[in-house]
Amino acid sequence: MKSSAARPLPTRLATAVIVLPLLLTACGSDPDDQVGADGKVVITVAMDSGLEKAAIDAFTKRAEQFEAANTDIDVRTQEYTWTAASFTAQLAGGTIPDVFTVPFTDGRGLIERKQIADVGEQIAQLPYAAKLNPNVAKAGQAADGKQWAVPIAAYGQALHYNRTLFTQAGLDPDKPPTTWAEVRSAAKQITERTGQAGYAQMTSGNTGGWILTTLDYAFGGRIEKITGDQAEATVDTPEMAEVLDTLRAMRWEDNSMGANFLYDWAGINQDFAAGRIGMYVSGGGNYGNLVTQNGLKAEDYGVAALPLADKPDAGVLGGGTLAVVSPKIGERSKEAAVKWIDFYYMGKLTDQEAAVADARTLAETDQPVGVPTLPVVDRATYDQAREWTAQYVNVPLDQMTPYTAKMFDQPLVTEPTRSTQDVYKILDQTVQTLFTDRSADVPALLAKADAEVQAQIGRG
Amino acid sequence: MRRGGLSTLVFLLPLLLVFGFFSWAPIVQSVVMSFQRTNLVGPVEFVGLDNFAQVLADPLLWTALRNTVWFAVLALLFGYPLPLLAAVLISEVRHRKGLFSALAYLPVVIPPVVAVLLWKFFYDAGPTGVFNTVLGWVGLGPWQWLQDPGSAMPALVLEATWAAAGGTVIIYLAALAGVPADLYEAAEIDGSGIWRKVWHVTLPRLRGVLLVTFILQIIGTAQVFLEPFLFTGGGPANSTTTLLLLIYDYAFANSLGGDYGAATALSLMLAAVLALFSTAYFRLTRSWSTS
Numbered sequence: 001m002k003s004s005a006a007r008p009l010p011t012r013l014a015t016a017v018i019v020l021p022l023l024l025t026a027c028g029s030d031p032d033d034q035v036g037a038d039g040k041v042v043i044t045v046a047m048d049s050g051l052e053k054a055a056i057d058a059f060t061k062r063a064e065q066f067e068a069a070n071t072d073i074d075v076r077t078q079e080y081t082w083t084a085a086s087f088t089a090q091l092a093g094g095t096i097p098d099v100f101t102v103p104f105t106d107g108r109g110l111i112e113r114k115q116i117a118d119v120g121e122q123i124a125q126l127p128y129a130a131k132l133n134p135n136v137a138k139a140g141q142a143a144d145g146k147q148w149a150v151p152i153a154a155y156g157q158a159l160h161y162n163r164t165l166f167t168q169a170g171l172d173p174d175k176p177p178t179t180w181a182e183v184r185s186a187a188k189q190i191t192e193r194t195g196q197a198g199y200a201q202m203t204s205g206n207t208g209g210w211i212l213t214t215l216d217y218a219f220g221g222r223i224e225k226i227t228g229d230q231a232e233a234t235v236d237t238p239e240m241a242e243v244l245d246t247l248r249a250m251r252w253e254d255n256s257m258g259a260n261f262l263y264d265w266a267g268i269n270q271d272f273a274a275g276r277i278g279m280y281v282s283g284g285g286n287y288g289n290l291v292t293q294n295g296l297k298a299e300d301y302g303v304a305a306l307p308l309a310d311k312p313d314a315g316v317l318g319g320g321t322l323a324v325v326s327p328k329i330g331e332r333s334k335e336a337a338v339k340w341i342d343f344y345y346m347g348k349l350t351d352q353e354a355a356v357a358d359a360r361t362l363a364e365t366d367q368p369v370g371v372p373t374l375p376v377v378d379r380a381t382y383d384q385a386r387e388w389t390a391q392y393v394n395v396p397l398d399q400m401t402p403y404t405a406k407m408f409d410q411p412l413v414t415e416p417t418r419s420t421q422d423v424y425k426i427l428d429q430t431v432q433t434l435f436t437d438r439s440a441d442v443p444a445l446l447a448k449a450d451a452e453v454q455a456q457i458g459r460g
Numbered sequence: 461m462r463r464g465g466l467s468t469l470v471f472l473l474p475l476l477l478v479f480g481f482f483s484w485a486p487i488v489q490s491v492v493m494s495f496q497r498t499n500l501v502g503p504v505e506f507v508g509l510d511n512f513a514q515v516l517a518d519p520l521l522w523t524a525l526r527n528t529v530w531f532a533v534l535a536l537l538f539g540y541p542l543p544l545l546a547a548v549l550i551s552e553v554r555h556r557k558g559l560f561s562a563l564a565y566l567p568v569v570i571p572p573v574v575a576v577l578l579w580k581f582f583y584d585a586g587p588t589g590v591f592n593t594v595l596g597w598v599g600l601g602p603w604q605w606l607q608d609p610g611s612a613m614p615a616l617v618l619e620a621t622w623a624a625a626g627g628t629v630i631i632y633l634a635a636l637a638g639v640p641a642d643l644y645e646a647a648e649i650d651g652s653g654i655w656r657k658v659w660h661v662t663l664p665r666l667r668g669v670l671l672v673t674f675i676l677q678i679i680g681t682a683q684v685f686l687e688p689f690l691f692t693g694g695g696p697a698n699s700t701t702t703l704l705l706l707i708y709d710y711a712f713a714n715s716l717g718g719d720y721g722a723a724t725a726l727s728l729m730l731a732a733v734l735a736l737f738s739t740a741y742f743r744l745t746r747s748w749s750t751s
Contacts, residue, residue, distance in 0.1 A: 085712040092500035092720075115501045204693045206713070259585035261607050262695050327501060421714050429697050436609055436696035 033330035036074050041332045043073065045340055046080035046100040048293070055292045058365040065357065066343045073336045083205070091115060091326075098329050099337045104139035104320045105420040107149050111142045117325040120146040122338035128350045131377045135412070140322045150338075152345035154320035154374040156306070156412055157214045158284035158403050159183070163302040165278045169193040176279075176304035176402050180218075180246055183279065183307060187256035190278035197258025199250060200277045201431070205264040208431040209424025211281050213317060213416065215243045220311030223416045223423060224457055231418045231457040235427075236443075236450035239311075244434055244442045251435050261435035269294050281306065283319070284403055285373040287395060292367060298395070303372075304402035305410060315413035318374065349377055352388045359392035370395045372404045374412070418457040426452045494724040511725035515710075521726070523698050524706040530613055531702060532681035539621040540677055544670070546625065547632030548658055561633060565626035572623065576690040579619045580606075583691075606692055609699035616687040616700060624680075628673055635669040636662065671745050678741075679734055703730055 034042040047059050063075045078097040080090075087106075090096040102110065110116045123129055124147065132151065140149030163173035169190040177183040187198025202211050213223050221239030225232045251257045258277065260267070269286070271277050273294035284303065290296035308314040323345050325337040347354030359369045370393030375382035397404070416423050430449045433440050494511055498504040515521055550560045567575065582590040583605040595601035605615045639662060647657045663670070685704035688694055694701035694709070701709075703726065711723035 085708075088712050088714065088718050092718075113499055113502050115499065204695055259589075259602075259604075259607060262692055264693070425713060428695070432695045433609075433697040436604070436607055 033332045035332075038074075040072055040074040041336050042076060043099060043329070043333055043336045043340060044076045044078045044097040045337075045344070046097040047077040048289075049079035049081045050293045052292055052295070054365040055367050058361050058367050061361050061365075062344055062358065065361075066340060069343070070336070070339060073339065075340065085205075094328060096326055098326045098333060099323060099340050100326070101152065101321050101323050102149075104136070104151070104154075104322060105415050107139040107322050107324075108141075108417070110324065111140075111148045115327060116148060117327045117329065117334055117337075118142075118146070118148055119325050119334050119338050120148055122335060123147045123150060126150075126338075126342055126346070128346065128377055128381065131350070131381055133375050133377055136320055136374075136376050139320065139414075140324075149322040149324040150341050150346060151376040152321050152323045152341070152349075153285065154318065154376050155283035155285045156316040156318045156374055156407055156410060157218075157281055158286075158407075159279055159281055159304045159306050160272065160286060160290075161279040161302045161304060162272065162275060162277065162300050163399065164275065164300045165190050165194050165196055166302070169278070173302055173399075174402075176302060177307060178304070179307050180309070184246065184250055184254065184256075187250055187278060188254040191254070191256040191258075194278070196276050196278060197260075197271075198254075198256035198278045200258050200260070200263060200268060200271070200280050201247070201435075202263045202265060202268050202280075202282075203432050203435060204262050204428055206421050206424040206428060207263075207265050208429075209427030210317075210415075212240075212243065212427045212431050213424070214281055214306070215247075216240050217315050217317045217413050218306055219243050219309045220314040222313070222413075223427075223453065224418055226417065233450050233454035233457060235453050236446040239309075240446055241442055242309075244430075244445065247431070248434055248440070248442065252438055257435070261432065272296075273300075275300060284407060285371050287371045287400075288368050298399075301396060302399050302402070305406035308410065315411035317415060318412035319415055320374070320376065348389075349385050350381060352384075355385050355388045356392075359389035363392040363394055366394075368395045369393050370397060372397075372400055372407060374407065416457075422456045423453050426456065490724045490727060493720055494728050495721070497721050499718070500720065507721065511719075511721035512729070514719075515722050515726045515729070518722075520698065520701065520706060524701050524703045527613065527698075527700060528682060528684065528702045528704075531617060531684050532678060534614055534617040535620060535681045535684075536677065538617060539625065540674065542621060543625045543628035544632055544666075547629045547636060548662060550629070551633060551636045552654065561630065564629040567623050568626040570623075572686055573690065575623050576619065576687065579622075580691065583615055607696060609696050612692055612696060612700050616684075616691055619691070620684070620687050631669065631673065632666065635666050639665040667748060671748065675738055675741050679738065682730065682734055 036042050045063070047056070051059070059077065063077060067073060067075055080097050080100055082100075082102055087096070087102065102116075120142075129147065132147075133154070136151040136154045137147065140151055141147050159176065161173075161176050166173040166176070166186075169186075170193060171186055171189060177186050183199060190196060190198035202208055216223060216235075216237075216239060219239040219242050221237045221243070222234050225234050247257075251261075260271070263271070265282070268277065268280055268282070269290055272280055273290050273296035287296075287301060287303070290301065291298070306316050308316070323341045325334055325341075329337065343354065348358035349355070362369045369389060370386075426449055430445050433445060434442070495506055495508060496504050497507050497511075546564055550557060550564065553560055570578075584590065584592065585602060585604045585607040586592065587596065587602045589602065589605070591605065592602035595603065604611055606612050643661045643665070644657055647661055652660065683704050684702050685708065688700040688702050688705050689708065692700045694705050707723045707726050707730075710726065711718040711720055
């Protein structure tokens with residue numbers, strides 16, 4: 001063996017050339033502010049991807065208004081929509097915007113792993129910090145109660161339906177189903193009379209588990225039971241069996257679920273907006289996405305409260321969105337990031353001037369104003385904000401009455417807290433098997449899912 | 461590098477830097493990462509062989525392996541002979557050979573994602589889907605295509621074969637052009653028809669190319685990702701989850717930071733198996749390809 005000193009120069013140089021890039025790529029750097037030549041701090045903010053031009057114009061206008069009010073900040077927009085796969089890749093790759101949004105389910109985990117910045121001090125300075133709805137605020141809090149992320153929207157699941165298909169099928173669009181038996185019969189009637197899917201359901205990209213969990217809650221079940229540090233899977237229950245039996249009957253006996261059993265969120269929204277689906281379950285505030293990204297015709301749209309079984313534990317799965325800040329930016333950028341969150345996401349919920357400015361901008365660009373959501377601040381502030389913007393509301397509120405009349409009365413149940421996405425992924429397979437294998441054995445499916453969820457949450 | 465080593469290195473330097481940054485560094489980092497637990501944001505923990513043990517204990521690994529082998533077998537059955545057949549037929553055509561070559565190559569020009577979206581329309585499982593409409597004309601269907609665990613993988617192979625065959629056809633056409641014409645003339649004088657010429661002249665002369673395309677096909681199919689990712693996401697019920705898709709899922713399916721250690725561990729195992737297979741293959745077939 002030769003010593004390194006004995007190796008010829010070219011060999012040593014070649015070694016250096018190979019090793020140097022490894023060292024360089026392995027090097028990290030401390031969070032730093034990005035400052036432009038004009039001294040302004042530059043932040044990149046998330047804008048929903050795939051927006052129609054009018055929606056992009058509205059967003060750009062809001063960014064300009066923010067810059068005018070904050071002359072030391074330069075805002076740059078970046079298209080971003082949260083998906084489990086792209087989010088983790090972007091975060092790891094350092095291409096996530098400085099301000100972005102994540103679902104409630106990820107808040108606590110991101111905080112524990114320090115994958116988002118601690119902006120608790122800046123959030124505490126916001127005038128409405130103490131007015132946040134405590135039930136939703138905890139999704140963005142660390143274990144010590146410090147608020148790392150700002151809840152900007154909350155939702156309860158709802159039953160979206162196509163009024164035009166209802167009419168064509170001879171159903172009354174003003175009287176949507178209020179029980180799952182009615183959902184089943186309406187779906188059958190829609191398919192028989194229009195040829196479209198009466199009822200469709202998401203099944204892939206972890207959304208299958210999300211919706212299956214929603215139905216389990218609606219039938220009175222729960223996915224997991226947490227006692228102290230112990231987590232027990234409760235997938236294999238009579239409630240979940242009832243859910244699967246109902247779905248199996250709709251799929252295999254009524255044939256009322258169409259021909260696509262690999263829907264994810266984007267796909268099902270697209271097909272619903274295109275008039276190929278009679279009913280589906282998703283977040284109650286989904287109208288905005290359906291219009292701005294999928295070209296839904298307003299007259300087609302209807303939304304109803306999710307039918308709940310007559311059981312004491314039956315409830316509506318609730319969730320929401322958190323605005324968070326990248327951990328890879330400096331202190332000045334963090335200040336600017338929280339200012340943006342305050343301006344863009346929260347101002348319209350808490351400040352009359354901001355609420356009116358936001359609603360006016362959206363209305364001028366034909367973007368939806370007045371989509372029903374659950375309050376992220378206290379109810380009084382929420383109601384007041386709705387009053388401030390009442391004159392700009394342009395969504396078909398009448399068609400949403402079956403939902404809005406009940407949305408505050410339905411018991412809201414949070415999503416599973418342990419390994420949520422992993423649990424949903426396991427349940428994806430359960431519902432895919434049910435929909436694609438006529439001979440699927442429900443008890444066996446449930447036993448398998450229960451064991452897998454137990455193994456997952458036991459680890460998690 | 462015995463003479464003028466330094467000047468040789470200077471000329472090599474740009475290439476070494478490019479490969480160093482974009483090829484070798486990621487490979488070495490992957491090897492290192494397979495022994496770590498990291499979310500690429502927080503602190504890194506060395507875990508020895510835990511990632512490998514975790515992957516080997518995952519029941520989904522064997523499902524993915526089975527699916528990948530199934531894809532490879534189907535792709536070999538349909539995707540391997542088809543380009544050869546097409547190339548032989550095109551080479552036999554006397555007029556408009558260029559046009560037929562271009563038509564065969566056309567699918568390769570279509571961006572893969574566009575091709576998949578196109579085929580999604582074809583595979584629409586409703587009675588109005590393109591394929592089901594055609595089947596309906598002869599009283600068949602509607603078939604479930606991607607929506608059935610049994611037919612999903614063959615459907616992926618069909619599209620993959622359509623998409624990739626053109627490139628191989630061009631390689632075979634180039635190789636066929638190198639077959640001396642007098643061999644065919646001699647065969648014709650001996651009374652050979654087209655199939656006897658193919659069997660006794662074409663295939664033996666293409667043996668070297670066929671052996672290379674065979675191993676390339678095996679390696680390519682072992683790494684199949686695009687079709688299951690875009691068509692089915694691994695469904696229905698994991699029936700199209702392949703090894704590469706499993707690696708992707710390890711790394712990216714959980715939004716709270718993927719299991720990059722498990723993903724790189726499985727990547728390394730796959731690379732090692734393919735390297736061993738390729739070595740054995742070339743050793744076993746050395747005498748065939750050079751005779």
